[in-house]
Amino acid sequence: MTKEEKRPRIGVLAIQGDFAAHAEALAESGAEAVAIRKPEELASVDGLILPGGESTTMLKFLERGGFLDALRAFGATKPVFGTCAGAILLAREVRHPAQVSLGLLDIVAERNAYGRQIDSMILTVPTSLGGEPLEMVFIRAPRIAETGPAVEVLARRDGAPVLVRQGRIMAATFHPELSADRRVHRLFVDIVTADSV
């Protein structure tokens, strides 16, 4: 099999938010990116990224046509990576204010938790990914207030988890697609590749 044939197909939810930046990051990390706009398109991918954006706006769209249930069913068997608003969508519970979520990741997410003045910033943070500390772009980021026992914390900002993994489900409260460093996308591509053999 050639290298080209082995590239996993990873969907990026493309109803709102930055599909293009995630697609580029996935391509640079050895995967093929596919825009997902309808629940039935999930059948054609091996993994899925839920991008940043505005989780409330995304929910309005997802609550129609059984999309939320389709995402829950997908995440029950396939890898899913949520960034920022996508991490909020994955959570077991959302606060500040409470809203519907997929419950695929055992975390409690508090929306817009950093207050107005420091709500968007770029930090360089140590991680357990190996190598140098990682540049992290935070944009009106949520705070992971609680993690369940099965959740592995890969990086923290001021004590709060910012990059977590629970088996094949991953979440970042920052936007790895907006930095040049591809370690986070590469980890997700590795998870998808391991899961789909």
Ligand code: GLN
């Ligand atoms: N503040 C947004 C929300 O609550 C998330 C921001 C982002 O995805 N950059 O959904």
